[in-house]
Amino acid sequence: MAERSVKELVAGLRPGYRLGRFGRVVDDTSQFMDIGYGDVLRLAGRHYLVFKDAMERRFGYVDAKFWVKKCLELETGERRIVKLVFHESFPLRVGDVSVLCFRSPAKEARVLDTVRGDERFMQGFTTRDAAGNLVRIIEMISGNSIENIVAANNMQHAGYFRDVFPSLLARFIVACRAIAWLHSKGERHGDVGRDHLFIEHKTGTMRWIDFDYAYETHENPFGMDIHGLGDILVFLAGKGVHTIQGMREAGTPRSLLATLTADDFSLVFGNRLVNLGKIFPYIPERLSRILRHFAAGAEVFYESVDELLDDLEPAAEAMRGEVRGDE
Amino acid sequence: MDPKKILIAVDASENAKRAAAYVARVVGATPGFRVILLTLERPPERDLFKDDDSHRQACEARERGMLAAQDEIKHILTQGGVPAASIDAHYVASCKSPMAEGAEKCGLGQSIALEILGYAKEQGCGTVVVGRRGVSKAEEFLFGSVSSKIVHSAKNCTVWVIS
Numbered sequence: 001m002a003e004r005s006v007k008e009l010v011a012g013l014r015p016g017y018r019l020g021r022f023g024r025v026v027d028d029t030s031q032f033m034d035i036g037y038g039d040v041l042r043l044a045g046r047h048y049l050v051f052k053d054a055m056e057r058r059f060g061y062v063d064a065k066f067w068v069k070k071c072l073e074l075e076t077g078e079r080r081i082v083k084l085v086f087h088e089s090f091p092l093r094v095g096d097v098s099v100l101c102f103r104s105p106a107k108e109a110r111v112l113d114t115v116r117g118d119e120r121f122m123q124g125f126t127t128r129d130a131a132g133n134l135v136r137i138i139e140m141i142s143g144n145s146i147e148n149i150v151a152a153n154n155m156q157h158a159g160y161f162r163d164v165f166p167s168l169l170a171r172f173i174v175a176c177r178a179i180a181w182l183h184s185k186g187e188r189h190g191d192v193g194r195d196h197l198f199i200e201h202k203t204g205t206m207r208w209i210d211f212d213y214a215y216e217t218h219e220n221p222f223g224m225d226i227h228g229l230g231d232i233l234v235f236l237a238g239k240g241v242h243t244i245q246g247m248r249e250a251g252t253p254r255s256l257l258a259t260l261t262a263d264d265f266s267l268v269f270g271n272r273l274v275n276l277g278k279i280f281p282y283i284p285e286r287l288s289r290i291l292r293h294f295a296a297g298a299e300v301f302y303e304s305v306d307e308l309l310d311d312l313e314p315a316a317e318a319m320r321g322e323v324r325g326d327e
Numbered sequence: 328m329d330p331k332k333i334l335i336a337v338d339a340s341e342n343a344k345r346a347a348a349y350v351a352r353v354v355g356a357t358p359g360f361r362v363i364l365l366t367l368e369r370p371p372e373r374d375l376f377k378d379d380d381s382h383r384q385a386c387e388a389r390e391r392g393m394l395a396a397q398d399e400i401k402h403i404l405t406q407g408g409v410p411a412a413s414i415d416a417h418y419v420a421s422c423k424s425p426m427a428e429g430a431e432k433c434g435l436g437q438s439i440a441l442e443i444l445g446y447a448k449e450q451g452c453g454t455v456v457v458g459r460r461g462v463s464k465a466e467e468f469l470f471g472s473v474s475s476k477i478v479h480s481a482k483n484c485t486v487w488v489i490s
Contacts, residue, residue: 087377097465104374214374219440220471227469268465301468 006040009047013074023050027130032067032084040074041082043135044127047074048082057195081124081138083108083212092215094227095268101215105134107190108212112136114185120178122198122209141209143201146232147194150239157280160239168236169316171199175206176229176312180305183222190214192228194235226302227268230294233312234266234274237283237291242273252279263297270296286315328483330453334363336443336473339396342458346489347400350456351407362404362414365446366397367439368421383425390426394418419446440476447484456487 004012006022021038029041041048054068067086072079085105092101109126116123124138146168153160175197179189189196190213198207217223235241247257256279264275273279274295277288290311293302302308335350337343347364354360370389376382397416405411419442420426447455459474467475474488 089375094469095465097463097469099469102375107374214372216372216375218470219438219473219476220469223469223471267468296464298468303471 006038006049009040009074010049013047014049014072014077019049029084029129029133029135030131032069032086035069035084041069041071041129041135043082043129043137044125048072048080048137049074050082054081079140081140083136083138085133085135092213094224095266095270097268099215099224101213103212104214105136105212107214108136108210109134111182111187111189111211112138114182114187118178118181119203119205120175120207121182121211122207141198141200141207143198143207145195146197146199146206146236149199150194150236153239155239157239158282161237161280161282165236165239166316166319169312169319171204171206172233172236173309173312173316175208176305176309178208179225179229180309183225183305187211188214188222189225189228192225192232194232197232220303222304223301226305226308227294229305229308230291230302231266231268234272234276234291234294237287238273238276238280242276242279243271244273245271247273247279261297263295265296267294267296267298284315284319286311286318290315328448328453329361329451330485331359332361332363332450332452333454333456334365334443334447334450334452335400335456336365336367336439336477337397337400338366338369339392340458340460342460342489343396344400344403344458346456346458346487347403348407349487349489351404351409355408356410360409360413362409363450363452364397364400364404364414364416365443366393366416366418367442367446368393368419368424369439370421370424373423379425386424386426390424417446438476440473440480443473443477444481444484452484454485454487455481456489459488459490461490 003025006025010017010019019038023039025040025042026035027042029035035050037050037052039050041050048071051070051072054065054070056063056065067084069082071082086103088103090101091098112124112126115121122138122141124136126134126136129135153164179192182189189208189211191210196208196210198209200207244257259278264273264278266272266274274291275288276291277283292298333350335346337347350362368390370386373382376385397418401414401416404414443455455477457474457477462472478486478488
């Protein structure tokens, strides 16, 4: 049987679908830079029409992820993310610390297998293209990152902390349990951050995405994930990141700023306030104590997610009904 | 646990050599001491490599480096007066290593510190010696510290941390 062109595939599988460009059918995805809008990836007996490269927003910049394609699965009409093989290594800076990071398709494929059917994580499967590349086909999550969701909230902190934060915290605890479970399977997420935790519109569930980061670790293989969870917790409790400059611009009284010391700021990102109770005194001490574990002044670190949860779960329980939002 | 039975945890770092040099200065040729040089294999993780071949090559290279360092450290001890007959060099392969197949014993690699302490207990070592990497507080939080964990977890033995 003659190979069907993109035009024939689209006409046959998605009749009436209008496409601006009919590209080529691709079996070998090695040259991912050459794959773009209108091409069709033929993988695992299905056809994925490419719309565009995925984009990543970090520190105000937008970078195209040329190896990640936003697609339409022609057989089902479902949107999919298709992640192609890109063996990249780069120094990942975490505050003043640098760690050599690797993008590992094999690791992400393994984690996808581990979390199959667990809605706390993104779902997908792995297949090999004609050249043997490990291609991951991911179900799209209809939702937004917690970073964007919190940023879009226009409430004052006190109201947010009283009315919105408890629900976010309850769901974040579920997300923490998910990471603890992943660790119990000997796997790391690798890039725990507020841009990799999505809230699904339909269910309100928090779901982890992107598992392809791998790096060499020393004594605690899960420390980076725990740091990421702490960073998210501080972000959620603070309704954003609070730097000295940001607090000055927001009109925080000088007398209050004068009480802040280096010990109140993040152990890893020295310009971010972690001891939030100093500027938001209605934050319960029990929660503040947990936040201070991630501060430069911390004497003891959380060595496992379970240790964090042992403190966080009762703190959240105690907060229910206690948060009065005194302004 | 015999305090005169000293376990030095070594790798290919300068810290390990410093630790050995310190033990040599303290123990020297004094009779009655026994020194175990323990090298725990820490293979590079498979996820950091494109394929099995490149991973295996890196593991082999690291193993060669570790064994060469162990020889060098043994030399540091003997130069410092410790009799060669009083030194035992042990190498424990990692279960995660592609070369671990057939090894009598292999390390799980979950916690180097706990494996060192477990080995010391098994061998009846009353003194455990480690070099200190000198990491920052942030690095210790993010990646952990073998020497800190040994200090916090050690029971029934003395720990020397050499800076």
